[in-house]
Amino acid sequence: MKLVLEKRSEHSEFMTLMSPLLAIALTVLTGAIIFAVQGLNPFEALYVYFIEPLTSMWSLEEVFVKAAPLILIGAGLSVCYMANVWNIGAEGQLTMGAIVGSIVPIVFTSWQSPLALVAMITLGALGGALYAAIPAFLKNRFNANEILTSLMMVYIAQLFLDWVVRGPWKDPKGFNFPQSIAFEGWQLLPTLGDGRVHIGIILAVIVVAILTVLMSRTLKGFEILVIGNSPRAGRFAGFSRKKVVWFCLLLSGGLAGIAGIGEVAGPSGQLQPTISPGYGFTAIIVAFLGRLNPIGVLFAGVMLAITYIGGEAAQIDLGVSDKTAQVFQGILLFFILACDTLILYRIKMLGSTKQQSVAAE
């Protein structure tokens, strides 16, 4: 008996929806096994991980704080991946967006008006987009693989940030800590109510709405789909692959930049050597879990944010390593990709097909 793949005549709508749920179920099951091996009660651990973050107001707020950047970046990446443009340097674009956006609060500290905030977000988007423009240019002009160039640029951006906060932008009154001055007033993102949730999550929802319309109702969206699925067909239709590469990288870079300035003007309130717990990489998982669909990304972003909060809670309550969350995220992506096979293929046992063919004769 052997398992083989049989191509479906058309891709299964049912499996498109079921596959992420199946993947989550398998991840939870694997998680239970990992916890049991560590000598923990798997039910208790899973409760702490996936349910507890939703039970208190405080942790629910944290989920939205963390979901905002994940959704912003994930939505941009999903458009990229749809077009077969592999931007995996969102973490670097996030970092550059944060640095460029921080020009306003650090250089023009006294500019206190809502316009200052608008300028920060615009500069953040610009910083991220320009940083993503480099791999786009290298791809289109020199055919350099955007996966490798965009990833290399993550390291460069992080080292640049490290220099900025230890060098020119170090807070002179900061007791020599590697951090910038603390942002104040209109140079911080307004919060919703008294909590920690800031307008980043609203921005994320607006972006999702815009991208949904873009992908399903406009020519540009159609162009992206065609180029992504069949570059040859795209060429016959007169669509330019180069333009799509530019569009996707600038868009996803800009959104990552907004996420970056959102982090420093939101939860952290200043530039620090590390501004993100790997949002740019986790957003890759968000994009896939969300079926490369902006609305799907909205749910996937919340789901991945829960694993971050659950990971923190499990560390405090159960003494589980904070690395467990990252392992879960990796396993989740593995399972999503494996389950997605069911969209295009049927899994058949070779033994049973033989019997069928015998019966047919």
Place this chain on the structure above:
Amino acid sequence: MDATQAVILTIITASTPLLLAAIGELVTERSGVLNLGVEGMMVMGAVCGFAAAYTTGNPYIGILAGVLGGVALSFFFAILTQTLATNQVATGLALTLLGLGLSGLIGESFVGLPGVKLQQLSIPFLSTIPFIGPILFGQDILVYTSIALIFGTTYVLFKTRIGLIIRSVGDNHNSAHALGYNVIAVRYACIMFGGACSGLSGAYLSLAYTPQWIENMTAGRGWVALALVVFSTWLPKRLAIGAYLFGAVWIMGLYVQALGFGIPSQFLSSLPYVVTIIALVIISGNKTLTRVNTPACIGQTFVPDR
């Protein structure tokens, strides 16, 4: 030992991990598979190697464990991309994310512990030759292995039947399948060879380069190795030249830093990444160089029809 000799020795130390990982990926890519999980397999090799060597006190058991760690991850990659026909780019990314997370979890209790250093295996008499003796014959077993791998893969890929099969599978999987070769099995083997090499490379980092475990200690070397394969235009000998050049760049940053020209250390640390991008641009822009040797089926999924 004079200064030139010391510099050459450190360059070899910095180049060996790049070379080991890249040679494995070269074979994988020659069979038509793009495995972007090198960084993940490498970091798993590093943590498994360190943990086993620390527990047993024997660095050679560490090397073995590193190889097993790399092979284990590459096996998952093979199941997904070959048996389940998933997208290779996405699966490779997943492998890297998983490897980085898993290695952090495994290595948590080993942070800050003194490691077991892999000793040099000096070849008698030869290693006492002035100047070139210590460089060529006073290295540890992994450096010798890396050099043997360059010649070994060149020979196997271009002079043997096995090499011909690997290249045909990578260049046209439909024809290879029609000729009766088991495309999936060949690719499984090449993927796991790549995993073993990445594991070796990681073990070299945590046993010889800096004998300790630091989280994410691969620092992007896996990605540089991937770029090196492109840079080498899929030829092992060019790969060796590239790896030593990159190793030199990696070391140059450290030396300039020590001399202290007032250049911020972060700029010097980013040098290898900048050089990688420049190298990629130069090679990719040259169409004749890349087109001749690029495996034609690279990254494409193959599902055999029955």
